Amino acid sequence: MADAAAVATAAVVAVCCLALLASSRDGAVVYWFGAWTPRDGIALGVAFAVDPVGAAVATLAGVLATAALTFSWRIFEAVRTLHHGLMLVFLAGIVGFCLSGDLFNMFVFYELFSVAAYALAGYQTTDPGPVRGALNFAITNSVGAILVLAGIALLYGRTGALNLAQLGQSLATHPADGLVVVAFLLLMVGFFVKAAVVPFHFWLADAYALAPTVVGVLFAGVVSELGLYAVARVYWTVFSGPLAGVQGLRAVLLVGAVTTALVGGVMCVLQHHLARMLAYATVSHVGLTLAGFALLGPAGTGGAVLYLVADGLVKGALFISVGIVDHHLRDTDELRLAGRGRHLPWTAALLVAGALGLAGVPPFGTFLGKALMEEAALEAGQPWLIALFVTVAALTSAALLRATGRIFLGLGPAREAAARRGPDESAVRHPHAHPTQVAPAVALLAGAVALGLWPGLTAAAEEAAGRFTDRPAYAAAVLGGAAAEAPAAHPAVPLAVPARWAALSAVLGLALALAALRPDRLPAGLRDRLAPAVAPAVAALRRVHAVQIGDSVTWLVVGMAGFGALLALVTR
Amino acid sequence: MLRFLPYLVAAWLLLAGLYGIVTSRNLVHAITCLSVAQSSTYILLLSVGFERGGTAPIFLDVPVGTRAVDPVVGALTLTDVVVGATVSALLLALAVQAYKHNGTLDPERFGGELD
Numbered sequence: 001m002a003d004a005a006a007v008a009t010a011a012v013v014a015v016c017c018l019a020l021l022a023s024s025r026d027g028a029v030v031y032w033f034g035a036w037t038p039r040d041g042i043a044l045g046v047a048f049a050v051d052p053v054g055a056a057v058a059t060l061a062g063v064l065a066t067a068a069l070t071f072s073w074r075i076f077e078a079v080r081t082l083h084h085g086l087m088l089v090f091l092a093g094i095v096g097f098c099l100s101g102d103l104f105n106m107f108v109f110y111e112l113f114s115v116a117a118y119a120l121a122g123y124q125t126t127d128p129g130p131v132r133g134a135l136n137f138a139i140t141n142s143v144g145a146i147l148v149l150a151g152i153a154l155l156y157g158r159t160g161a162l163n164l165a166q167l168g169q170s171l172a173t174h175p176a177d178g179l180v181v182v183a184f185l186l187l188m189v190g191f192f193v194k195a196a197v198v199p200f201h202f203w204l205a206d207a208y209a210l211a212p213t214v215v216g217v218l219f220a221g222v223v224s225e226l227g228l229y230a231v232a233r234v235y236w237t238v239f240s241g242p243l244a245g246v247q248g249l250r251a252v253l254l255v256g257a258v259t260t261a262l263v264g265g266v267m268c269v270l271q272h273h274l275a276r277m278l279a280y281a282t283v284s285h286v287g288l289t290l291a292g293f294a295l296l297g298p299a300g301t302g303g304a305v306l307y308l309v310a311d312g313l314v315k316g317a318l319f320i321s322v323g324i325v326d327h328h329l330r331d332t333d334e335l336r337l338a339g340r341g342r343h344l345p346w347t348a349a350l351l352v353a354g355a356l357g358l359a360g361v362p363p364f365g366t367f368l369g370k371a372l373m374e375e376a377a378l379e380a381g382q383p384w385l386i387a388l389f390v391t392v393a394a395l396t397s398a399a400l401l402r403a404t405g406r407i408f409l410g411l412g413p414a415r416e417a418a419a420r421r422g423p424d425e426s427a428v429r430h431p432h433a434h435p436t437q438v439a440p441a442v443a444l445l446a447g448a449v450a451l452g453l454w455p456g457l458t459a460a461a462e463e464a465a466g467r468f469t470d471r472p473a474y475a476a477a478v479l480g481g482a483a484a485e486a487p488a489a490h491p492a493v494p495l496a497v498p499a500r501w502a503a504l505s506a507v508l509g510l511a512l513a514l515a516a517l518r519p520d521r522l523p524a525g526l527r528d529r530l531a532p533a534v535a536p537a538v539a540a541l542r543r544v545h546a547v548q549i550g551d552s553v554t555w556l557v558v559g560m561a562g563f564g565a566l567l568a569l570v571t572r
Numbered sequence: 573m574l575r576f577l578p579y580l581v582a583a584w585l586l587l588a589g590l591y592g593i594v595t596s597r598n599l600v601h602a603i604t605c606l607s608v609a610q611s612s613t614y615i616l617l618l619s620v621g622f623e624r625g626g627t628a629p630i631f632l633d634v635p636v637g638t639r640a641v642d643p644v645v646g647a648l649t650l651t652d653v654v655v656g657a658t659v660s661a662l663l664l665a666l667a668v669q670a671y672k673h674n675g676t677l678d679p680e681r682f683g684g685e686l687d
Contacts, residue, residue: 131666135679142659150582549593550596
């Protein structure tokens with residue numbers, strides 16, 4: 001009963017958000033609480049301002065919550081109502097965050113879903129791991145929230161406004177000065193922590209990998225994405241006026257994006273624990289999405305949003321698949337599981353399909369998002385970004401394909417596997433995956449494919465992003481005033497060239513996976529030269545990532561100082 | 573100079589709190605330091621809305637145009653206090669769980685692999 005009620009609630013939320021998405025296509029849907037409408041263009045009350053981008057992220061959260069709750073239908077007998085209640089509060093916070101048109105309300109919803117997330121990450125108290133992960137998650141993210149609030153306080157002191165549109169209007173009259181830049185720094189770093197941009201990402205792997213799988217679905221699918229959404233939303237509505245003339249801002253954001261994408265991709269390949277692998281895949285794909293936003297134009301933003309939604313669906317499906325593996329084999333370590341998944345062909349198929357989704361192969365929606373971002377990168381004169389997209393897609397899909405090959409086909413050197421093998425070999429408790437477990441993953445993957453096949457989706461995404469990035473039009477829609485002119489029609493994005501890049505990513509990913517599984521087939525000269533060169537770097541990267549709570553906050557402070565120094569350089 | 577004092581205090585509290593979290597070897601200590609850092613935002617918000625010589629923002633029986641401190645920052649601070657209390661309570665509950673499992677509050681002596 002509790003299961004059915006929770007699933008039904010989440011499904012209704014998803015449908016409502018989808019309806020909002022449809023009705024906001026012709027113009028932002030603005031709702032003033034208590035009918036405190038603006039007087040003479042001054043916002044008095046608190047508003048929800050819904051546009052297609054916000055509604056799309058909220059819909060993603062609703063869909064993932066529905067899938068996750070369906071998956072957990074029979075799993076949480078003991079703590080069921082507590083778990084379902086927390087999941088729904090978590091979802092409510094996310095939806096409010098996406099729809100809010102008020103900066104302080106964004107902070108409150110941010111804290112609401114964060115607190116629910118800390119509890120969800122740590123409530124499985126039979127095991128010491130989750131508690132440690134949750135503590136690191138909660139402390140680092142709370143520091144991020146404090147920075148966000150400090151930024152809001154500075155902006156309120158300058159403008160006397162909290163409404164996003166009003167803030168943007170007040171700030172646009174002057175070029176950015178020190179106070180505005182510091183407020184920008186505080187807000188961006190606060191949201192970067194949630195998005196897990198390197199070096200603010202050290203809390204993520206423990207929190208995502210040690211949390212129950214059901215929770216991981218929402219964490220990996222939507223939480224990091226919310227940080228990125230907030231970065232883009234706040235930049236475009238509030239700071240795009242005063243920071244419009246800052247030439248180096250794009251370069252600063254791209255540095256963060258590239259570092260995140262590469263560090264996440266390499267760490268993903270180095271993992272043997274499936275959930276941890278997906279956690280680092282999330283980090284690397286956050287880097288890719290941030291690269292799209294960092295181009296600071298409508299095309300890049302549209303591509304990033306499309307990619308974010310499709311990627312969220314794929315990662316949700318992958319986390320559910322890992323949950324199925326965990327449920328049946330009582331383990332998620334690739335090496336210990338080598339060859340033990342032969343009786344689960346459907347789960348293997350799900351993981352392979354998910355790996356292709358991560359690689360951004362058509363017909364997955366991730367392909368369209370990436371194609372748009374690549375087009376935007378070419379327009380912005382940054383063609384090298386395509387190489388980054390191909391590399392990262394290859395790395396993350398290679399890690400998953402390698403693990404799938406090892407677990408389900410028994411490929412790979414037996415020596416490595418035997419060394420890690422645990423005592424409970426035979427524990428195969430549930431011979432077949434239950435339909436309520438497989439169906440949500442299939443549905444999420446089907447959703448990602450449907451996005452990729454939807455006719456005219458790239459044009460719609462570009463149009464939505466055009467409105468998302470148009471500060472005066474947003475202000476007019478929220479505060480009243482001159483109506484925005486109709487956005488220009490967008491030519492269809494050519495897909496032939498991006499399809500070749502996507503194919504290259506997938507082939508590279510497969511080749512890397514095979515190389516990892518059959519190192520004896522590599523030319524001996526290459527192997528002997530490569531290993532000593534790479535090993536120290538890999539060891540250093542691993543050492544840096546074995547963090548305590550204090551280290552993760554230290555990195556936060558160091559990252560903020562670095563980002564601040566770069567901002568000071570470019571806004572001088 | 574006195575005008576900037578609250579901002580300096582806010583910055584000091586934030587840095588002191590962060591320093592405490594970074595160097596902490598005890599979870600309860602770390603969580604308290606987080607509260608210290610959080611209280612910097614109370615000071616910052618209140619000083620942003622402060623009006624020298626202003627009264628409390630209760631507009632009853634006072635002439636129109638009386639100077640008053642900004643009531644909005646008071647509301648924001650109150651919300652912030654509630655949020656801070658929630659986070660601290662949850663974190664302390666997690667710390668109790670961590671102590672039950674590990675027999676220590678020092679995060680560096682917790683069991684389980686770090687990778």
